[in-house]
Amino acid sequence: MDVTDRDGEVVYRYKSVTGVYDYEYRDSDGKTVRFRRAEKRVATFSSSLRRKQAIELTRQYDKADVTLSGDREKLEHDLKLAGYNLLVTSELDMKEREIYDVYHRLWNIERTFRMMKTQLAARPAYASTDDSIRGHFLTCYTAVVLLRLLEKKLFDDAFTAEEIIEYIRKAYVVKLGENDY
Numbered sequence: 001m002d003v004t005d006r007d008g009e010v011v012y013r014y015k016s017v018t019g020v021y022d023y024e025y026r027d028s029d030g031k032t033v034r035f036r037r038a039e040k041r042v043a044t045f046s047s048s049l050r051r052k053q054a055i056e057l058t059r060q061y062d063k064a065d066v067t068l069s070g071d072r073e074k075l076e077h078d079l080k081l082a083g084y085n086l087l088v089t090s091e092l093d094m095k096e097r098e099i100y101d102v103y104h105r106l107w108n109i110e111r112t113f114r115m116m117k118t119q120l121a122a123r124p125a126y127a128s129t130d131d132s133i134r135g136h137f138l139t140c141y142t143a144v145v146l147l148r149l150l151e152k153k154l155f156d157d158a159f160t161a162e163e164i165i166e167y168i169r170k171a172y173v174v175k176l177g178e179n180d181y
Contacts, residue, residue: 038081039090
């Protein structure tokens with residue numbers, strides 16, 4: 001099934017199946033525990049996600065200076081899977097689009113908190129008064145809002161927030177003349 005935007009362009013595709021699936025694991029005593037679970041599985045594909053993941057995968061492999069043929073084969077395999085996701089839920093009556101939207105929102109929330117902790121150094125907060133703690137986190141949240149606006153509205157998802165931060169950190173201003181920079 002195709003999901004399109006306002007212009008009729010395909011945003012992502014999905015296919016789903018509902019069934020009862022067998023699982024097993026080993027407990028702390030080494031005994032095998034088996035159980036069955038009813039679940040809905042939604043496979044999605046997004047060409048824009050494929051482009052982003054392909055760029056990131058290639059960048060990671062290049063950074064690692066991959067020269068072994070087995071590693072190249074792994075890269076080719078990973079590139080074939082770029083853009084695909086499998087969402088698994090116990091919400092059997094939920095519509096596929098709702099499942100996708102909920103997972104997508106959760107993923108964005110996780111990504112935002114990860115960015116706040118790593119890129120924006122939100123933690124640890126070296127503040128002791130309530131006002132300074134609130135000010136610190138207000139500054140972080142304001143930065144996140146501005147980054148998301150740049151990412152979504154200005155750059156149309158061509159760059160991640162992390163890439164924008166990296167660019168900003170490397171940028172500098174040079175005075176060329178009286179009023180020229």
